[in-house]
Amino acid sequence: MRTVDPARHRARRRHIVNAAAELFAAKGFERTTTAEICKAAGMSAGNLFHYFPNKRAIFHAVFEDDEPEGATKAERLAAARAAADPWAALLDTVDLLAAPAAEPLVPALVMEAMVQAYRDPELEALLSRDNDEERATVTTLLRNAAATGRIDPGLDPDAAAAWVMALIAALYTSAATDPSFRPAEQLPTLRLILHRFLRPDTAPGPAR
Amino acid sequence: MRTVDPARHRARRRHIVNAAAELFAAKGFERTTTAEICKAAGMSAGNLFHYFPNKRAIFHAVFEDDEPEGATKAERLAAARAAADPWAALLDTVDLLAAPAAEPLVPALVMEAMVQAYRDPELEALLSRDNDEERATVTTLLRNAAATGRIDPGLDPDAAAAWVMALIAALYTSAATDPSFRPAEQLPTLRLILHRFLRPDTAPGPAR
DNA sequence: GTCTATATCACGATAGAC
DNA sequence: GTCTATCGTGATATAGAC
Known part of the structure; x- marks a missing residue:
């Protein structure tokens, strides 16, 4: 047979x-x-x-089905969580999570998945599994970076992580809705926003 | 008859x-x-x-069909563009554009509209008309605020406006995908991010 | 082949216009 | 009071997906 x-x-x-x-x-x-x-x-x-x-x-x-071979995303996230320099690891992780936005089909597929997940619990579970690990990694890195004084200690790590994830997601939604938006070209600006948002004030300036 | x-x-x-x-x-x-x-x-x-x-x-x-009576959004945007204090007007405009995200049905409807606009040119035109005016308003306010030294002059107004719009959109997408995300509660954080992103460095700190 | 969804059709009831 | 367009119903032709 x-x-x-x-x-x-x-x-x-x-x-x-x-x-x-x-x-x-x-x-x-x-x-x-x-x-x-x-x-x-x-x-x-x-x-x-x-x-x-x-x-x-x-x-x-x-x-x-994505990426069964090579260094999987889960492994790279785990490595980031264990990194000695949490701030550098955070930037690497942002790059890792943002990279697929530059692929032609991905932003549209991500948008479609988000709306479908609304009424498809199985898909919702599938996406949450990935997303929870990503956000947990970012939260860990923020907490570690705060402990070493590399980010603003006044920020709540969970809330800040949610916004880091939202900013990355914005790369996908912008790419999907605005044809002139090129994720690869916008990555430096994303890093700039994160840098200014998360870094502690190095020297308080005059009021206003 | x-x-x-x-x-x-x-x-x-x-x-x-x-x-x-x-x-x-x-x-x-x-x-x-x-x-x-x-x-x-x-x-x-x-x-x-x-x-x-x-x-x-x-x-x-x-x-x-929305809001046919009272102060329309278009009027409020026009007023913002003519405001004496562009930075305050920008914050008001952000609040104006972010407010609907707190209504229960709106985030899900916005998500659905974004994916439908992909293949419905008529809807695309409808949404673009609104969106273009919003972004143009933000661009104007950024340009005016930069002229008075209230925001980082190194930022390109068009690119920065696109990110301001993306951050507001993130409020809608986050609300639609994450049940624990409350747009009204996240508004202060959104303002904080915008503040730190846009404001000029008041005093350059030490390297690193 | 079966099933489901859209949009139309034929027809009845109603409420101004004159 | 009659007439006629509007408002509304339910059944079904038609198309298309699995």
Whole structure:
């Protein structure tokens, strides 16, 4: 009896997911039809549904299948949490989290995922898992940096971390809604905002 | 012959729009059916389509019908542009643009509008019209404030305005995606970030 | 093939205009 | 008081997705 080749199976799934991701980014989840995905992936509906039970599962896979090889994001976050210089690690982490915003399809897909997560608890859990780890890492780094006097000790680490995450998210939403907004070019400004927001006043100036 | 009562017609449209807005916020545009809107508005399909040609027109109306009476947003923006103190006017404008984020349905509706605008040029034009005026106002205020030395002259007004708008937008996206995020409570932090980002260094501190 | 959603249609009731 | 456009209903043709 013929057995399934796991590697081939995974490659086939990725092929479908890549084709679908382009459509989801351009047209959104609901307006993308399974027929279009089949056509883009070059296969029949019967074959497509052999790899995924339904359309939603394909959409979920867009956000889970990423980066299985090489240094995973989770590992890099863990390394950042253990870094000797928390401020430098924070900047590295921001770069890490901001980098995908420069990829062509990602901002639109992220926007679509955010609205879909609203009514899809399974997707919500999937995204929260990632997001919670990211925010926890930022919170840890802020707390460590505050302990060494590298950021404003008056800031609440949890609240500040939420805003750091919001600023990174703004990179994605701006890229998705404003065609003239180039995330890669805006990264220095993002760093400047974070720097001025988080760093303690080095010398209090005159009033006003 | 019987004539149409414009006031009654407008009130009826608003009734439909209010019922539909709740559904659009909770379920999104595509997953909200016209039958549900009919039920929520307490009328038949035939009647509903007397007031709107199609479902999309109802969605558009959610974002145009607002605030016909009283001091309109456009007037308040124009007043801000002409204000004597551009920095104070900027803070007022930020409050004005951020305020709706505290209303229960608005963040979800804004998110939905952003993704729909992607493939609906008419909605895109509608939202851009508002957004362009807002950003232009912020740009003007930044330029005026820079001329009077109230903000960092090293910042490009256009780029800085884009980030001010992005920070305000972050209030909406955070509220929509994170249930623990309360826009009203986060407004002081938003002001703090803007303050530190935009204000000129009053006294350069030691390196590092 | 089955199912679901949109939008239309035919028709009834009503409320001014004259 | 009659007439006619408006307001409103419910059933269904039509299209399209899974």
